[in-house]
Amino acid sequence: QMQLVQSGPEVKEPGTSVTVSCKTSGFIFTSSAVQWVRQTRGQRLEWVGWTVIGTGNTNNAQNFQGRVMITRDMSTSTVYMKLSSLRLDDTAVYYCAAAIYTYGYAGQWSWGQGTQITVSS
Amino acid sequence: SYELTQSPSVSVSPGQTARITCSGDALPRQYAYWYQQKPGQAPILVMYKDRERPSGIPERFSGSNSGTTVTLTISGVQAEDEADYYCHSADSSGSYWVFGGGTRLTVL
Numbered sequence: 230q231m232q233l234v235q236s237g238p239e240v241k242e243p244g245t246s247v248t249v250s251c252k253t254s255g256f257i258f259t260s261s262a263v264q265w266v267r268q269t270r271g272q273r274l275e276w277v278g279w280t281v282i283g284t285g286n287t288n289n290a291q292n293f294q295g296r297v298m299i300t301r302d303m304s305t306s307t308v309y310m311k312l313s314s315l316r317l318d319d320t321a322v323y324y325c326a327a328a329i330y331t332y333g334y335a336g337q338w339s340w341g342q343g344t345q346i347t348v349s350s
Numbered sequence: 351s352y353e354l355t356q357s358p359s360v361s362v363s364p365g366q367t368a369r370i371t372c373s374g375d376a377l378p379r380q381y382a383y384w385y386q387q388k389p390g391q392a393p394i395l396v397m398y399k400d401r402e403r404p405s406g407i408p409e410r411f412s413g414s415n416s417g418t419t420v421t422l423t424i425s426g427v428q429a430e431d432e433a434d435y436y437c438h439s440a441d442s443s444g445s446y447w448v449f450g451g452g453t454r455l456t457v458l
């Protein structure tokens with residue numbers, strides 16, 4: 230069974246960076262894809278970006294171009310999302326989600342518990 | 351950029367059928383995924399690859415695809431089904447993903 234455990238909440242000042250980790254287990258990491266999603270209070274889900282673990286390819290949503298970096302550590306089956314140049318409106322819950330990814334299609338997306346990132350001066 | 355369009359809200363009485371739709375140009379080529387989200391909770395996958403139901407999801411949940419529109423159907427709606435529902439899919443290249451705006455299901 231897929232399990233995703235995210236790092237804890239963070240409070241950051243505007244202009245700084247934050248890194249959220251997503252440690253995975255229970256599936257073949259190299260055959261998966263991991264995406265990052267955020268949700269501001271009471272608002273819709275917003276796709277941030279993703280990585281295909283086997284190839285290392287990543288893509289980010291246009292809204293985050295140049296500010297998001299998604300990396301993976303194959304030795305610990307962990308994926309990281311670094312968001313830079315933080316703004317007040319980056320305050321949100323950030324989720325990671327993983328799915329087995331084969332032949333260009335994803336299976337069932339399993340989600341982490343979410344990480345609250347608060348940007349405040 | 352690619353968009354998925356959902357109706358903002360659907361209201362039904364208990365026992366009735368709720369249909370939640372999601373429209374997007376790439377849906378004939380890309381699978382859709384559906385999530386249920388209740389306040390303060392992480393999203394839960396209720397349908398994947400258009401019409402596949404994850405284990406543990408009640409049989410009253412079903413999915414279909416009719417080209418550029420996918421539909422999540424909840425038959426015999428129960429009070430516990432009241433939640434926000436989001437569709438999720440990729441653009442035609444399969445490289446970029448997007449969520450629909452969400453549909454609030456209200457059980458009257």
